């Protein structure tokens with residue numbers, strides 16, 4: 585892998601599109617890629633490990649983090665709250681290393697506001713039918729929660745144009761490599777054609 589750029593990259597996209605699957609594939613291929621572990625008030629799914637998939641916390645703890653400015657961004661999504669602890673991201677970037685966040689649209693917009701230099705990547709499904717099928721096939725939520733997530737997904741798909749890049753998750757390995765390409769791309773002001781003298 586080319587040396588990743590020390591830059592903040594956000595991966596967003598509708599629930600069930602495969603963000604977690606693609607990020608896991610990126611890490612399997614490139615263990616050096618650092619991915620933020622979010623806080624959430626959601627209950628763990630079977631197999632999810634505290635501190636690895638999420639920091640699972642009670643509402644009071646989440647409130648405390650918000651009140652103390654401990655989160656880079658946070659949002660309520662389908663009945664639960666999710667947020668990115670700011671300190672590890674700061675440490676990562678201060679050490680000259682890249683940081684990858686896997687978050688939903690409201691959070692991506694907050695990151696855009698706080699860190700305009702961040703790279704925002706949208707993961708899109710090959711089709712609406714495929715998105716519905718993936719969310720149902722995962723089997724982690726009951727049908728009413730799936731429908732709630734799909735209602736949000738419609739608005740998220742409409743916002744794809746706000747992002748710097750769109751990656752279609754038609755194939756996990758291909759999408760993972762495309763994401764790695766974006767993680768290793770120099771930021772716009774460092775691209776040779778932008779900095780070349782007249």
Ligand SMILES: Nc1ncnc2c1ncn2[C@@H]1O[C@H](COP(=O)(O)OP(=O)(O)OP(=O)(O)O)[C@@H](O)[C@H]1O
Pocket residue numbers: 597598599600601602603604605606718719721722753754755756
């Ligand atoms: N390219 C793909 N082709 C077929 N199935 C896929 C693909 N990518 C992911 N999946 C499957 O789609 C389902 C949803 O994937 P995943 O949980 O990674 O989505 P997500 O975007 O992280 O969802 P959420 O935002 O709800 O956490 C999983 O069952 C996963 O195995």
Ligand SMILES: Nc1nc2c(ncn2[C@@H]2O[C@H](COP(=O)(O)O)[C@@H](O)[C@H]2O)c(=O)[nH]1
Pocket residue numbers: 597598599603622623626657658659661666667668686687688689690691692
């Ligand atoms: N704004 C944020 N969104 C986050 C964060 N961590 C995860 N997420 C997104 O929430 C939804 C639902 O996740 P699930 O694990 O319950 O399926 C999904 O879009 C995640 O990407 C975060 O720190 N901030």
